[in-house]
Amino acid sequence: MFRRVVITGLGVVACNGIGKEDFWSACVAGRSGIRGITRFDASPLSSQIAGEIANFDPEALGLTPEECVNMDRGTQFAVAASHLAMKDAGILDALSEEERNNSGVYMGTAIASMENGEKLLVQLMGQDKQPSSDEMSHMIPASLRMTNAPACAVATHHQFHGPCTIIATGCSAGADAIGQAFWAIQEGRTDRILAGGTDSAITYAVMSVFCVLGATSTRNDDPQRASRPYDKDRDGFVMAEGAGVLLLEERDLALARHAHIYAELIAFSSNINAHHMTSLPTDGEPLRQLLLQVLDEAGITPAQLDYINSHGSSTPPNEAAETKAYKAAFGEQAHRIPISSTKSMIGHSQGAASAIEAVATVLTLEHQVIHPTINQELADPSCDLDYVPNVARPATVNVALTHSSGFGGVNSALVLVRPDWIDRQ
Amino acid sequence: MAHKTKRRVVITGLGAITANGIGKDAFWEAISNGISGIKPIQRFSADNLPLQVAGEINTFLANDYIERKLVNRTDRMTHFVFATIQEALQDAGIALAQENPQRVGAVIANTFGGLEYVIEQIQTIYARGPRFVSAYTAIAWLQVANIGQASIRYGIQGYCKTPLNDTAGGLDGLGIAYQAIQRGAADVIITGGCEAPLQPFPLTVLAYTAPCVKGDDPNSYRPFDRRAAGLILAEGAGMCILEDYEHARQRGASIYGEIVGYGQTNDANGFTPPSSSGKQYARSMCLAMQEAGLRTQDIGYFSLDGQAMLPSDAGEADALHRAFSTDVEDLPVSVPRTMIGHSYAAAGVLDTITALQALQHRAIPPTINCEELDPGYGLNLVRDETRPLSQPAVLIGGRGAGGINVVLAVKKV
Numbered sequence: 001m002f003r004r005v006v007i008t009g010l011g012v013v014a015c016n017g018i019g020k021e022d023f024w025s026a027c028v029a030g031r032s033g034i035r036g037i038t039r040f041d042a043s044p045l046s047s048q049i050a051g052e053i054a055n056f057d058p059e060a061l062g063l064t065p066e067e068c069v070n071m072d073r074g075t076q077f078a079v080a081a082s083h084l085a086m087k088d089a090g091i092l093d094a095l096s097e098e099e100r101n102n103s104g105v106y107m108g109t110a111i112a113s114m115e116n117g118e119k120l121l122v123q124l125m126g127q128d129k130q131p132s133s134d135e136m137s138h139m140i141p142a143s144l145r146m147t148n149a150p151a152c153a154v155a156t157h158h159q160f161h162g163p164c165t166i167i168a169t170g171c172s173a174g175a176d177a178i179g180q181a182f183w184a185i186q187e188g189r190t191d192r193i194l195a196g197g198t199d200s201a202i203t204y205a206v207m208s209v210f211c212v213l214g215a216t217s218t219r220n221d222d223p224q225r226a227s228r229p230y231d232k233d234r235d236g237f238v239m240a241e242g243a244g245v246l247l248l249e250e251r252d253l254a255l256a257r258h259a260h261i262y263a264e265l266i267a268f269s270s271n272i273n274a275h276h277m278t279s280l281p282t283d284g285e286p287l288r289q290l291l292l293q294v295l296d297e298a299g300i301t302p303a304q305l306d307y308i309n310s311h312g313s314s315t316p317p318n319e320a321a322e323t324k325a326y327k328a329a330f331g332e333q334a335h336r337i338p339i340s341s342t343k344s345m346i347g348h349s350q351g352a353a354s355a356i357e358a359v360a361t362v363l364t365l366e367h368q369v370i371h372p373t374i375n376q377e378l379a380d381p382s383c384d385l386d387y388v389p390n391v392a393r394p395a396t397v398n399v400a401l402t403h404s405s406g407f408g409g410v411n412s413a414l415v416l417v418r419p420d421w422i423d424r425q
Numbered sequence: 426m427a428h429k430t431k432r433r434v435v436i437t438g439l440g441a442i443t444a445n446g447i448g449k450d451a452f453w454e455a456i457s458n459g460i461s462g463i464k465p466i467q468r469f470s471a472d473n474l475p476l477q478v479a480g481e482i483n484t485f486l487a488n489d490y491i492e493r494k495l496v497n498r499t500d501r502m503t504h505f506v507f508a509t510i511q512e513a514l515q516d517a518g519i520a521l522a523q524e525n526p527q528r529v530g531a532v533i534a535n536t537f538g539g540l541e542y543v544i545e546q547i548q549t550i551y552a553r554g555p556r557f558v559s560a561y562t563a564i565a566w567l568q569v570a571n572i573g574q575a576s577i578r579y580g581i582q583g584y585c586k587t588p589l590n591d592t593a594g595g596l597d598g599l600g601i602a603y604q605a606i607q608r609g610a611a612d613v614i615i616t617g618g619c620e621a622p623l624q625p626f627p628l629t630v631l632a633y634t635a636p637c638v639k640g641d642d643p644n645s646y647r648p649f650d651r652r653a654a655g656l657i658l659a660e661g662a663g664m665c666i667l668e669d670y671e672h673a674r675q676r677g678a679s680i681y682g683e684i685v686g687y688g689q690t691n692d693a694n695g696f697t698p699p700s701s702s703g704k705q706y707a708r709s710m711c712l713a714m715q716e717a718g719l720r721t722q723d724i725g726y727f728s729l730d731g732q733a734m735l736p737s738d739a740g741e742a743d744a745l746h747r748a749f750s751t752d753v754e755d756l757p758v759s760v761p762r763t764m765i766g767h768s769y770a771a772a773g774v775l776d777t778i779t780a781l782q783a784l785q786h787r788a789i790p791p792t793i794n795c796e797e798l799d800p801g802y803g804l805n806l807v808r809d810e811t812r813p814l815s816q817p818a819v820l821i822g823g824r825g826a827g828g829i830n831v832v833l834a835v836k837k838v
Binding site: 044045070101104105109110111117118120121122124125130133136137140141142143144145146147148149151152153155156158159160161162163164165166167168169170176180183184187189204205207208209210211212213270271272273274275276277278286289293406407408409410 | 473475526527530531535536537538544546547548550551552554555556558559560562563564566567568569570572573574576577579580581582583584585586587588589590591594597601604608626629630631633634635689690691692693694695696705708825826827828829
């Protein structure tokens with residue numbers, strides 16, 4: 001028999017708010033965190049806007065002076081979010097060695113610590129002759145080769161000695177990390193896991209790569225209205241950075257320590273499109289299959305589903321396919337279920353996105369308020385469901401689903417419920 | 426579709442590309458005869474680098490496996506993936522067209538992404554401008570490209586993941602896929618690891634930050650030797666077909682072995698190479714042994730991580746003494762990887778492929794280059810020549826920067 005898994009701590013670093021309070025009040029108010037890019041000169045690019053974390057102060061968020069110096073930005077986001085989550089759970093620095101032996105870290109990233117590598121590569125390109133060994137040793141940060149840095153750094157910060165892994169499944173990475181963590185606790189391999197995602201990839205090279213694909217919004221003169229999933233005028237996703245980390249805990253252990261339980265995670269499913277590296281089938285068929293699969297795992301019917309936090313990336317074909325998949329999977333119920341996109345406010349933070357959306361979904365269950373999809377101005381006939389346009393809405397939400405799709409074709413979905421919902425059934 | 430009782434997971438097909446052999450048979454032939462594939466780097470001039478030898482694959486032609494258009498749109502790491510999947514599927518005798526695509530998955534570990542492709546593109550962006558970048562960069566570069574491309578080519582629609590865990594990522598991938606089949610999330614998972622870091626820029630970074638031995642001596646990767654000074658880097662890929670045991674039996678597949686245990690722990694010691702303390706690594710060994718229900722006398726050999734740096738080697742020996750106590754004298758250990766170099770995410774999978782072939786051929790593959798074994802480690806190291814193997818199981822260990830310790834247990838069915 002599988003063990004039950006609950007969420008007892010939340011940490012978020014998003015461009016419209018750091019920490020669950022600021023993030024959630026911004027989301028409910030429909031506040032966008034998208035601005036003009038400041039991290040480099042973006043003027044040669046077609047897309048010059050992004051969701052940057054402004055005024056990120058790692059030390060104020062619990063990082064040691066050493067961590068502030070040695071870690072790349074994305075890793076710092078992950079450690080900061082994990083610190084917030086442990087503090088929120090009330091067990092920061094409070095676990096015994098045995099408990100820490102049974103505590104793990106699963107993090108999702110899509111691009112990870114690109115900034116430092118890009119900087120070094122450009123530095124070396126500009127040199128006429130190879131720097132000396134001594135100079136090289138100083139130029140290269142020790143963490144540059146460590147693509148697993150975000151997970152290891154979180155484990156080190158909390159001295160967690162259980163399983164520690166990065167899952168790099170593109171835009172679904174965060175949800176996949178949470179899903180893998182869920183399974184590990186369910187199966188009794190570990191008691192608690194800090195799970196989520198992080199990415200900090202707003203660099204000249206990364207932006208160039210997405211711009212050439214025509215994948216990113218060019219609404220440079222109006223950044224806050226650029227991410228507009230389901231709206232007829234959407235023209236691509238808005239690049240963002242950030243991190244979301246949740247503390248997943250075995251339910252009996254959480255109950256025993258009288259922890260505040262936000263929600264119970266009851267299902268994780270995942271599949272792959274097998275269609276194209278950057279686009280999904282227009283009929284939404286793989287997503288339809290995934291939605292049915294995850295409801296089956298969860299043992300619920302579409303009629304029981306109260307809310308969907310969608311992938312909603314503001315990409316023209318994505319939202320049309322998504323809408324078709326909802327209708328095909330949920331039938332008439334698709335028109336009843338409120339759907340909202342967190343990306344409308346914070347853009348697409350790659351591997352972090354689905355983890356931040358999991359945090360938003362948990363907060364929806366906690367506060368019984370659905371945050372809006374902002375920038376809904378011009379109706380798109382191919383997107384004719386209830387996307388909770390522009391204004392937050394109080395609602396009874398017992399059962400919520402969040403899903404994501406990404407580069408390479410991986411789709412993942414999680415089903416979360418109110419802490420006491422299962423026992424009331 | 427979670428199953429109430431855990432299903433058994435077997436390996437029915439293998440594919441390998443390494444510096445000392447392309448294809449699992451050539452690989453075993455070399456590895457069981459102590460033949461090294463370490464040579465001076467040929468793909469570019471390494472004169473300005475602190476190291477000039479590597480486990481480079483020189484005779485591999487991607488065009489032999491995939492069409493030219495796809496060769497140009499994918500990185501070398503993915504070329505290795507296509508080639509090894511093709512071999513592993515053939516070896517397993519499985520016709521994917523007859524499988525339910527939603528029950529077939531892929532778990533392919535990788536550490537650095539498609540470096541050759543992306544570095545050239547970044548240089549173009551900075552030298553010529555953003556408009557000159559290839560539209561295929563994003564899909565060739567990210568680690569997820571490997572499962573994305575594999576799913577498209579083979580029509581795989583099920584559980585697919587991309588674990589990334591420094592030098593232990595490959596074993597981690599095998600562990601994740603094993604657990605997914607165990608719980609019923611898939612029936613068949615193409616599982617492996619690939620790495621292609623032998624480019625001037627990544628080699629520069631690794632030469633200065635990773636535990637690599639410097640210089641041009643092809644015999645300088647010598648774990649547990651008094652002169653140990655680091656590992657030799659390599660490229661390559663290993664691929665295994667993991668299958669639910671009942672599924673394999675029903676289709677009459679021949680079975681190399683079963684994955685019976687997996688243990689993962691973390692030293693949590695920051696951005697450092699594997700440490701001199703084996704405390705957590707010993708816990709990984711015990712977790713894998715317990716899950717597998719194995720005793721020391723069941724183990725034919727322990728395939729060690731052998732990073733060939735003093736602290737890491739001492740930590741590995743410490744872990745073995747903690748986990749096996751005085752039995753460690755009777756436990757043969759080996760680092761066959763000394764013949765092919767360390768290919769990061771591919772390494773653990775290649776060690777597993779070696780182990781499965783060792784069980785099949787009843788021979789323990791040797792460690793080379795360790796002429797001055799440090800007796801202080803107290804290890805029963807198989808050196809230079811194979812030894813007979815009669816026991817049913819092999820343990821495979823892997824450690825990585827950041828403190829990862831992984832142990833996988835495989836056993837004859």
